[in-house]
Structure formats: C-alpha cells, structure tokens
Amino acid sequence: MxxxxxxxxxxxxxxxxxxxxxxxxxxxxxxxxxxxxxxxxxxxxxxxxxxxxxxxxxxxxxxxxxxxxxxxxxxxxxxxxxxxxxxxxxxxxxxxxxxxxxxxxxxxxxxxxxxxxxxxxxxxxxxxxxxxxxxxxxxEEQAEVVTAVPLDDTRRAQLLAALNRAGHARVRLAERVDPAILGGLVLKLGSRLYDSSIRSRLQRLAHAMKGAA
Incomplete structure (x- = not known):
C-alpha cells in the first residue's frame, strides 16, 4: 500500500x-x-x-x-x-x-x-x-440578478420575458447592484448560475491570452 x-x-x-x-x-x-x-x-x-x-x-x-x-x-x-x-x-x-x-x-x-x-x-x-x-x-422561482447599475423597467421586463421563454414562467427577481461586475449581469436561478458580466468576460479573455502565450 x-x-x-x-x-x-x-x-x-x-x-x-x-x-x-x-x-x-x-x-x-x-x-x-x-x-x-x-x-x-x-x-x-x-x-x-x-x-x-x-x-x-x-x-x-x-x-x-x-x-x-x-x-x-x-x-x-x-x-x-x-x-x-x-x-x-x-x-x-x-x-x-x-x-x-x-x-x-x-x-x-x-x-x-x-x-x-x-x-x-x-x-x-x-x-x-x-x-x-x-x-x-x-x-414561484427565486432568481437573484446582479447588475452594475439598477435595472430599469424595460430591462427587467426583457429579463423576465427571456426567463419565461426558457420555461420559467413564475420568477421572482431579487435585484442587487454591484459596480464591480462592470456591466452585463449575473443571474442565479436555483443551483444554476449564468454569468454574462463584463468582469467575467475579461477574466476569460485574460486566461485565454495567458494560455496562448
């Protein structure tokens, strides 16, 4: 052994x-x-x-x-x-x-x-x-959405409509502002995490460039 x-x-x-x-x-x-x-x-x-x-x-x-x-x-x-x-x-x-x-x-x-x-x-x-x-x-389903600036009514409606099309008809949003993500949004729905923030994109780009070096 x-x-x-x-x-x-x-x-x-x-x-x-x-x-x-x-x-x-x-x-x-x-x-x-x-x-x-x-x-x-x-x-x-x-x-x-x-x-x-x-x-x-x-x-x-x-x-x-x-x-x-x-x-x-x-x-x-x-x-x-x-x-x-x-x-x-x-x-x-x-x-x-x-x-x-x-x-x-x-x-x-x-x-x-x-x-x-x-x-x-x-x-x-x-x-x-x-x-x-x-x-x-x-x-309902609870979704936490993090944005760099507060959601306005139009963006909130667009997000809820997108969730509805994805099969989440009754979603309650918990909104949080975090300027550190720079832009885009981070959405947590149950155990799933969707990260389309600019910070995340920059991090992925940095890793890709480091791997190509």
Missing part, C-alpha cells in the same frame, strides 16, 4: 475543514429564514392573512437600506463592533423618517435576534434565504 505524503494529507485535511466550515456558515441563513417563515406560518394559521406580505416587504426595505447605505452595511459586517452598537445602528436606520422605511414589528424583533446573536454580517443572506422560501410558498 503506497505511503501517503504528509504534506498532501495536511492540505486535503485543510480543504475538508474549509468545506465543512463553509457548509456550516451557508446553513445559518437558511436556519434563520426558516424560523421566520415558521413564525409567519403560525400567524397566518391564526388568521393573519397579510403576515407573509408584511414580512417580505419589511425585509425588502431592510435589504435596500443595506444595499444603498455603505456606512450601515460596514457597521453590520464588522466583527469588531459590539452587538448593541450594531442594533442601535439598525434601529436608527429603521426609525429615520428620511428613509421612509415601513418595517413591521415582527421584522424589527427578528432583526434584533439576528444582531444580538452576532449574525448581523449575514443579514442580507438571511433575507435572500427568506425570499427564496417565500417564492417557493407562492409557487
């Missing part, structure tokens, strides 16, 4: 630990989103017919604040800022009349739990996970 190279074994073990750690982190947003969906289901069964829509709209408002307010986003993402400071920052944004946010009590309480449990950096991913669960509840 051939001997195992200790260095190779060490690298393999490190990679395995990294995969396990990533899987554990990826499970956290789903767990929190599932808890919030369970709460919404319980309220719905008690007769609160609008609970799912209220929570979804409240989370959309928070997601927009995270996307548009860089200082707010950095505050949530920093592991050095105490939880209570992060929570005050969240509540300051939610209570600021200038933002015009309308966040129901259930969402405020939920965000408080997330922040106090030191999961503030995952808040955007938790919201995305809830959106996916809510889309499934509605019999």
């Amino acid at each position: 051939p001997e195992t190279n200790p260095q190779v074994a060490e690298i393999a073990a490190a990679l395995r630990m990294a995969r396990e750690a990533r899987a554990a982190v990826d499970a956290i947003p789903s767990r929190y989103a599932g808890g919030l969906m369970a709460l919404a289901r319980e309220r719905y069964e008690r007769g609160d017919a609008g609970i799912h829509d209220r929570i979804a709209q409240g989370l959309d408002a928070v997601a927009a604040a995270i996307e548009q307010n860089a200082v707010f986003r950095r505050t949530l993402e920093s592991p050095l800022i105490p939880a209570e400071t992060q929570l005050k920052a969240v509540l300051a944004v939610l209570d600021d009349p200038a933002t015009g946010l309308s966040v129901p009590r259930e969402v405020r309480n939920f965000i408080g739990v997330v922040v106090r449990n030191r999961r503030a950096a995952l808040l955007a991913r938790i919201i995305a996970a809830f959106r996916a669960l809510d889309a499934e509840r509605r019999g």
Whole structure:
C-alpha cells in the first residue's frame, strides 16, 4: 500500500475543514429564514392573512437600506463592533423618517435576534434565504440578478420575458447592484448560475491570452 505524503494529507485535511466550515456558515441563513417563515406560518394559521406580505416587504426595505447605505452595511459586517452598537445602528436606520422605511414589528424583533446573536454580517443572506422560501410558498422561482447599475423597467421586463421563454414562467427577481461586475449581469436561478458580466468576460479573455502565450 503506497505511503501517503504528509504534506498532501495536511492540505486535503485543510480543504475538508474549509468545506465543512463553509457548509456550516451557508446553513445559518437558511436556519434563520426558516424560523421566520415558521413564525409567519403560525400567524397566518391564526388568521393573519397579510403576515407573509408584511414580512417580505419589511425585509425588502431592510435589504435596500443595506444595499444603498455603505456606512450601515460596514457597521453590520464588522466583527469588531459590539452587538448593541450594531442594533442601535439598525434601529436608527429603521426609525429615520428620511428613509421612509415601513418595517413591521415582527421584522424589527427578528432583526434584533439576528444582531444580538452576532449574525448581523449575514443579514442580507438571511433575507435572500427568506425570499427564496417565500417564492417557493407562492409557487414561484427565486432568481437573484446582479447588475452594475439598477435595472430599469424595460430591462427587467426583457429579463423576465427571456426567463419565461426558457420555461420559467413564475420568477421572482431579487435585484442587487454591484459596480464591480462592470456591466452585463449575473443571474442565479436555483443551483444554476449564468454569468454574462463584463468582469467575467475579461477574466476569460485574460486566461485565454495567458494560455496562448
């Protein structure tokens, strides 16, 4: 039986630990989103017919604040800022009349739990996970689209029409802006990823040129 190279074994073990750690982190947003969906289901069964829509709209408002307010986003993402400071920052944004946010009590309480449990950096991913669960509840597919600039109504309609032609008739878009992709778009639909960004094209061109050198 051939001997195992200790260095190779060490690298393999490190990679395995990294995969396990990533899987554990990826499970956290789903767990929190599932808890919030369970709460919404319980309220719905008690007769609160609008609970799912209220929570979804409240989370959309928070997601927009995270996307548009860089200082707010950095505050949530920093592991050095105490939880209570992060929570005050969240509540300051939610209570600021200038933002015009309308966040129901259930969402405020939920965000408080997330922040106090030191999961503030995952808040955007938790919201995305809830959106996916809510889309499934509605019999829709959840698609995340990343663009360098916000989608206008025409481009949004064109994208939905293209998805419809590809057999995805009921798609709910979660839109995110990332100037780093330079142009084009990145679309994640279920386990499938479609990357037509300019950044990706430049990377492929660079690799091709390197291979031809």
